[in-house]
Amino acid sequence: MNNLMQTFALIEMSITCAAVIILLLQKTSAQPFPVIVKVLLILLIANLFFWPLGLGMELPLVAYVRGVVGDLSIVTMLLLWTSLLPKNKPAPFAFKFALALIAIIFYPLALGLGMMDPYAWGYGSIGFFIAVLFFALVCGLAHWSKGVWIIAIGILAWAGHWHESANLWDYLLDPFLAIWALTGLIAALYRRRRDKARSGYLFRPG
Template sequence: MNHLMQIFALVELSITCAVVMILLLQKTSSQELSLTTKVMLILLLGNLFFWPLGLGMELPLVAYVRGVIGDLSIVTMLLLWTSLLSGRKPTPFAFKVSIACIAIVFYPLALGIGMIDPYAWGYGSVLFFIAVLLFAVVCGLANWSKGVWIIAIAILAWAAHWHESANLWDYLLDPFLAIWALIAVFGALYRRRRDKARSGYLFRPG
């Protein structure tokens, strides 16, 4: 069973690595790739990451990637996959702000700063589980259905022990998701401040 979990984890990360490479490719291109092209590239690049290619490496490339970054959360993985397959529809800014705020509070406390350890809540705290469900409800009320089913799949994966971790936090949040949210929030605030400054300069008397 553990061996099967390892294979599933490598398959997931192989697909995710392929998705990241295609997203970076699209960033340099003004033309949107067709869905067929994206799927073909995912299959090609995913196989390159998953199967051992020799070149002095005893393990597949994805095994080395996993050794460095570990397993991504289900939320991060699904956000990446859907952002590629559903086009360039942006993730709601409110979601990014929420993740950034949670990360700012969570990581210092989880690392031992303070008397509270929120990471321990992920091992079956009913209140924490209810809070996650309420967050999904808020996503639904905000008309972001993708957020609802992403959180739902993360909860189901945790309940089924899909990854090695038994902590719900590891299915919902990881450092890469936190960094992405923080960069997005601070970048948006910077652009808003810059645009406001430019607007004030343009309409300044004289």
């Protein structure tokens, strides 16, 4: 059973590595990649990461990647995977704001700053579980259905012990997701300030 979980974890990380590389390649391309090209690239790159290729390495490349970054949360993984879909709807500003706020509060407390340890809530706290459901409800009210089912899959993965961790936090949040939310929030605020400044310059008297 443990070997099976390890295999699934390596497959997940292989696909995730492929998704990251494709997104980086897409940034350098003037035209979006067709769906068939993305599928072929995922199959090719994920296989390169998953199978041992020799080159002096005893393990597949993905094993070394996982050893450095650990298991990503289900939310991070699904956000990366779905970003390759042709009609992907970006995460709304409110989601990034809420996620960044949670991360700013959560990580210092979880690392021992203060008397409260929110990480312990992930081991079956009913209040925390209700808060997660409420967060998913807010995503639905904000007309971001993808956020609802991503959180739902994260909860189901936790309930089914899909990863080694038994803590719900590990299925919903990780440092990479927190950094993504913070940088996205800062970038969005910068764009709004820049657009406001440009608007004021264009419409000022004279």
